[in-house]
Amino acid sequence: MANTDRTKMLIEDKDLFAKVEDAETGYPRISSVSHSTLKGTPYLQETGMALLSGPSVHLEGLRDFLDGFAPELDFPQYLVDDTEIDSGALICKTAGQLCYMSFSPKRTKNEDAARYFENIKQSGHGSVLEHANYTFLFYGISRSVTHELVRHRAGFGYSQVSQRYVSGKVLRFVERPEYAQDAELHSAFENRIDHAAADYAATTERLLAQQKSGDTLLSADARTDLRKKVQQAARSLLPNEAEAPIIVTGNARAWRHFIEMRASAHAEIEIRSLAFRTYLCLARVDPMLFGDYDIVPLADGTYAVHTEYPKV
Ligand SMILES: Cc1cc2nc3c(=O)[nH]c(=O)nc-3n(C[C@H](O)[C@H](O)[C@H](O)COP(=O)(O)OP(=O)(O)OC[C@H]3O[C@@H](n4cnc5c(N)ncnc54)[C@H](O)[C@@H]3O)c2cc1C
Secondary structure (H helix, E strand, O other), rough: OOHHHHHHHHHHHHHHHHHHHHHHHHOEEEEEEEEEOOOOEEEEEEOOOEEOOOOOOOHHHHHHHHHOOOOHHHHHHHHHOOOOOOOOHHHHHHHHOOOOOOOOOOOOHHHHHHHHHHHHHHOOOOHHHHOOEEEEEOOOOOOOHHHHOOOOOOOOEEEEEEOOOOOOHHOOOOOHHHOOOOHHHHHHHHHHHHHHHHHHHHHHHHHHHHHHHOOOOOOOHHHHHHHHHHHHHHHHOOOOOOEEOEEEEEEEEHHHHHHHHHHOOOOOOOHHHHHHHHHHHHHOHHHHOOOOEEEEEOOOOOOOEEEOOOOO
C-alpha cells in the first residue's frame, strides 16, 4: 500500500486526527483553552497551534522559460496537468523536475506524484522539500519547550514573545500533564503560579518605584526602554512553566526532521506533544510530503511517529 493511502486510512481511523479542526480549509488548527485559578491566574494544559501560512504556487510563471526551448520538446504543455496536488507537493515536484529539465510529456505527471515523492524520500534527495514553507503559531507551550524548539536551526525562523517587552497582563502558565492528572500536584501547580504571578506583579511595582526615584540601573531615555528595564529584571523570577507563544516558519524538510527528532519516545513529553500535533496538522495539509509516518502508541499514553525515510 502506498504511504499516502496508509495516511488517508490513519486520518480516517484515528480519533487523534479529530483534534485537528478546519483541515479542509488547508489551514488546520488544534485549539487549547485557557483555564484560571481561583485567584484568576490563567493557565493552559495543552499545546495549541494554528497553521497561519503555507505554500502558494503560480506555475504560470514558468511559461516564458518553457517557451524558450525547441518546439519539438513541447515543454509548455508542462503547464497542463488535470490532476491537482497540494501546493507544497506541487512546488517541490516542480523544483525537483527542473533539476533534470523534466518538462516533456514523458515526465512524471501529477497523478504519479506520490510515487515521485516516495523516490525522493527513499533516495534522500530531500533538498527539493525545502521549497515548501509552513508557518505555525504555537501557544500553550512553556518556556522550557521553546528553549528546546529553537535548537532546531536549519530551515527554521522564529518570532517569540519578548518577556522584556510584554507586561504581566499577558502572563499565562502551562501545566504539565503529570501535574494535571494528580490532585495534589495540580493544587501545588495552581498555588505556585498564583505565587509567581503575585511575585512578578510585586517585583514590577517595586522596580517601577525605584525607577521613578531615579535609580541609575533602571534609567532609560525612551519610554519603551523604561518599561523594558523593569520587565527584563522582573522576568528573572518567572518559572519554566511560563507560557511562551511563538510563530515558527519551517520548510518541509526541516519540519520532517523536527517531527522525527521530537515526536519520538526519546523526546521530552511536552515537546513530543508539540511535534506530534504538528505532524497531525501537516499530514492533513500535504499527505505526499508528510504521509509516510506511522503513528506509534507509547506506554505512557502519548504517541510517537516512525518513518522508513528519516532525515531526507
Ligand atoms: C532526545 C533529545 C535529547 C537532547 N538532549 C540534549 C542535551 O542534553 N543537551 C543539548 O544541548 N541538546 C540536547 N538535544 C538537542 C540536540 O542536540 C539538537 O540540538 C536538536 O535536537 C536539534 O537537532 P539538529 O541539530 O539535528 O537540528 P537542526 O539544527 O534543525 O539541524 C538539522 C540538521 O542540519 C545539519 N546541521 C545543522 N547545523 C549544522 C552545523 N552547524 N554543522 C553541520 N551540520 C549542521 C545537521 O545534519 C542537523 O541534523 C536533545 C535532543 C533530543 C531529541
